Amino acid sequence: GAGVSQSPSNKVTEKGKDVELRCDPISGHTALYWYRQSLGQGLEFLIYFQGNSAPDKSGLPSDRFSAERTGGSVSTLTIQRTQQEDSAVYLCASSWGVLETQYFGPGTRLLVL
Amino acid sequence: AQSVTQLGSHVSVSEGALVLLRCNYSSSVPPYLFWYVQYPNQGLQLLLKYTSAATLVKGINGFEAEFKKSETSFHLTKPSAHMSDAAEYFCAVSDKVRFGNEKLTFGTGTRLTIIP
Numbered sequence: 181g182a183g184v185s186q187s188p189s190n191k192v193t194e195k196g197k198d199v200e201l202r203c204d205p206i207s208g209h210t211a212l213y214w215y216r217q218s219l220g221q222g223l224e225f226l227i228y229f230q231g232n233s234a235p236d237k238s239g240l241p242s243d244r245f246s247a248e249r250t251g252g253s254v255s256t257l258t259i260q261r262t263q264q265e266d267s268a269v270y271l272c273a274s275s276w277g278v279l280e281t282q283y284f285g286p287g288t289r290l291l292v293l
Numbered sequence: 294a295q296s297v298t299q300l301g302s303h304v305s306v307s308e309g310a311l312v313l314l315r316c317n318y319s320s321s322v323p324p325y326l327f328w329y330v331q332y333p334n335q336g337l338q339l340l341l342k343y344t345s346a347a348t349l350v351k352g353i354n355g356f357e358a359e360f361k362k363s364e365t366s367f368h369l370t371k372p373s374a375h376m377s378d379a380a381e382y383f384c385a386v387s388d389k390v391r392f393g394n395e396k397l398t399f400g401t402g403t404r405l406t407i408i409p
Contacts, residue, residue, distance in 0.1 A: 184336075213396065215397075215399075222399060222402065223383060223397075223402075224399075225396040225397065228396055238396075273337075281342060282397065283339070284337040284338070285336050286335060287336055
């Protein structure tokens with residue numbers, strides 16, 4: 181389909197390992213967002229890209245979290261030295277641009293053991 | 294800072310009855326407001342959004358919401374509930390004035406159960 185896709189759909193990892201989560205936005209969408217959905221915190225904003233630059237990284241919980249976007253398309257969210265509290269569903273969304281409707285992907289369910 | 298409060302983490306209604314999900318917002322500037330629905334094991338889907346064009350907004354699946362500035366509310370309604378409406382519903386706000394601050398701030402969600 182033509183929606184936002186994310187991979188993997190599920191990821192189980194051991195505490196201390198690094199993980200990479202991938203988001204493929206809708207073709208042509210210039211804005212890309214990462215959110216985290218967890219039982220304790222609800223839905224939280226992590227980071228936002230306009231093109232390849234990230235004007236707003238205010239939601240990244242710690243310096244273990246980083247994200248990049250290349251070619252104005254695919255984005256990767258990396259979590260280094262994972263902790264159990266990182267367990268959550270990581271959602272990606274994209275939009276045509278500023279203040280346009282955000283379309284969400286199905287999410288990556290991360291479990292840190 | 295903007296915030297959203299959803300009253301009632303769980304709401305149950307009978308099939309065919311009125312659905313009312315409450316959302317109140319706090320924003321220092323005129324907001325954009327959204328309702329998203331999340332079905333089990335699926336991503337978020339936009340139901341409707343308010344962008345200051347009309348205070349009564351109609352969305353998909355028969356849902357609508359009314360923006361009331363005086364009450365800082367954006368409640369979601371549907372006249373007649375259907376079994377397929379069972380899902381979790383999220384209200385969200387975005388600051389439409391401040392360029393570069395396009396993140397959505399979500400409420401904690403309301404899980405809607407439909408009683409046959």
